[in-house]
Amino acid sequence: MGLFKLFTQDIAIDLGTANTLIIHNDKVVVDAPSIVAIDRASNKIIASGHEARQMHGKTHENIKTVRPLKDGVIADFNASEHMIREFIKSVPGLRSKWMAPSLRMVICIPSGITEVEKRAVRDSAEHAGAKEVYLIHEPMAAAIGIGVDVQEPKGNMIIDIGGGTTEIAVLALGGIVSDKSIKVAGDVFTNDISFYMRNQHNLYIGERTAEQIKIEVGSALDELEVPPDELAVQGRDLLTGKPKQVMVTYKEIARALDKSITRIEEAIMEALSMTPPELAADIYNSGIYLAGGGSMLRGLDKRISLKTELPVYVAEDPLRAVVRGTGIALKNLDKFNFLMR
Ligand SMILES: Nc1ncnc2c1ncn2[C@@H]1O[C@H](COP(=O)(O)OP(=O)(O)OP(=O)(O)O)[C@@H](O)[C@H]1O
Ligand SMILES: [Mg+2]
Structure with missing residues (x-):
C-alpha cells in the first residue's frame, strides 16, 4: 500500500436540496437535513443538520437558518461549504489523532447542472478539505444504487x-x-400544501408542518386502497390571529398536489x-x-x-438510493469511466 493510500480516506456525498448523506467505509455515516443555523452577529455556524432543522422557522433576530441548496444546486456558497465541513467533521473514523487525512470524494450532481454550478460544488468540496473530487450525475448514481x-x-x-x-x-x-x-419535487409539494391550507382553511402553517402533512396524509391519488387517518393540523387563523386546529384528509391533499x-x-x-x-x-x-x-x-x-x-x-x-450508488462509484473509480474529474 502506497503512502498516499495510507493517508487517504474516501467518502461519497449526496449533497441534496433537502438531505445530505455521506458514505464512509461502506456505511452511511451522515444522513441529515441540508440546513445550517448561523449566528447573525458573528456569522458563525452554531448548528447543522438535525439540530439546525429543529430551529428552522423558530428563530429570533440573532439566529438565521439557511438551506444552502435550492433546486438541486448550491445557492449559498459559503453556507454550503461550512455545512459540508461540519458534516465531514462529524464522521468518526475521519478525525485522525495525528493528522488530517487527505480526502478523496465522489459527489453527485444534478444532470442539468451548468459549468458554473458544477464549479461551485467542486470548490465547496475542496474548501472543505477534498484533495481529489469526482462528480457523478444523480440519475446515474440512483440507477447504480437501485442495482x-x-x-x-x-x-x-x-x-x-x-x-x-x-x-x-x-x-x-x-x-x-x-x-x-x-x-x-418535494419542496413544491410542501408549498402547495401551505398554499392550500391558507386558501381553503384560512390556516397559516410553517414549512415543517406542511411537510409533516405531506408525509402523513399526502397522496397523489384521490382514491387510495389503504387510506391514512385524517390528521389534526395546528397553525394560526388568518382571520382572527388565534392559534387553531383543523382536520385534513388525504383526499384534500391529493387535490392540493394535483x-x-x-x-x-x-x-x-x-x-x-x-x-x-x-x-x-x-x-x-x-x-x-x-x-x-x-x-x-x-x-x-x-x-x-x-x-x-x-x-x-x-x-x-x-x-438512500443516490448515496448508495455514489458509494459504489467510489469503489469503482477506475472501472466507471463516466465519473468526471
Ligand atoms: N414519506 C414521504 N412522502 C412524501 N415525501 C417525502 C416522504 N419522505 C420524504 N419526503 C420528501 O422527500 C424530499 C427529500 O428527498 P431527497 O432526500 O431524495 O431529496 P434531495 O436529494 O435532498 O433533493 P434533490 O435531489 O432535489 O437535491 C423532501 O421534500 C421530503 O419532504
Ligand atoms: Mg437527491
Whole structure:
C-alpha cells in the first residue's frame, strides 16, 4: 500500500436540496437535513443538520437558518461549504489523532447542472478539505444504487424525485441518453400544501408542518386502497390571529398536489417521447424506476404507471438510493469511466 493510500480516506456525498448523506467505509455515516443555523452577529455556524432543522422557522433576530441548496444546486456558497465541513467533521473514523487525512470524494450532481454550478460544488468540496473530487450525475448514481447494470447496452428509465428537482433520465452503456429535469419535487409539494391550507382553511402553517402533512396524509391519488387517518393540523387563523386546529384528509391533499404531479407526468411523457426506439423497447420491458424522497408520496407510483401504462418500481429505501450508488462509484473509480474529474 502506497503512502498516499495510507493517508487517504474516501467518502461519497449526496449533497441534496433537502438531505445530505455521506458514505464512509461502506456505511452511511451522515444522513441529515441540508440546513445550517448561523449566528447573525458573528456569522458563525452554531448548528447543522438535525439540530439546525429543529430551529428552522423558530428563530429570533440573532439566529438565521439557511438551506444552502435550492433546486438541486448550491445557492449559498459559503453556507454550503461550512455545512459540508461540519458534516465531514462529524464522521468518526475521519478525525485522525495525528493528522488530517487527505480526502478523496465522489459527489453527485444534478444532470442539468451548468459549468458554473458544477464549479461551485467542486470548490465547496475542496474548501472543505477534498484533495481529489469526482462528480457523478444523480440519475446515474440512483440507477447504480437501485442495482441497475448501467454499463449494459440496454435502456433504463430512472426518475429521481428529490426535494428540489425531479430528474428523469434514460441511461444506457454507462451514459445518459436523454434527460429532463424540472424544478417540481418535494419542496413544491410542501408549498402547495401551505398554499392550500391558507386558501381553503384560512390556516397559516410553517414549512415543517406542511411537510409533516405531506408525509402523513399526502397522496397523489384521490382514491387510495389503504387510506391514512385524517390528521389534526395546528397553525394560526388568518382571520382572527388565534392559534387553531383543523382536520385534513388525504383526499384534500391529493387535490392540493394535483397540478404539480401533472407537471411531473407531463415531463415523464416528454422524456419518453424523446427516447430512441430501441431504448423505448427496453423500457417497455423493464419499466420505470423511482428514487428520491418524493417517490414515497402515496399513490405516486400507481399514478405514473396509469399515465405511462408501464410498470413502475420504487427503489428500496428511496432516500438512500443516490448515496448508495455514489458509494459504489467510489469503489469503482477506475472501472466507471463516466465519473468526471
Ligand atoms: N414519506 C414521504 N412522502 C412524501 N415525501 C417525502 C416522504 N419522505 C420524504 N419526503 C420528501 O422527500 C424530499 C427529500 O428527498 P431527497 O432526500 O431524495 O431529496 P434531495 O436529494 O435532498 O433533493 P434533490 O435531489 O432535489 O437535491 C423532501 O421534500 C421530503 O419532504
Ligand atoms: Mg437527491
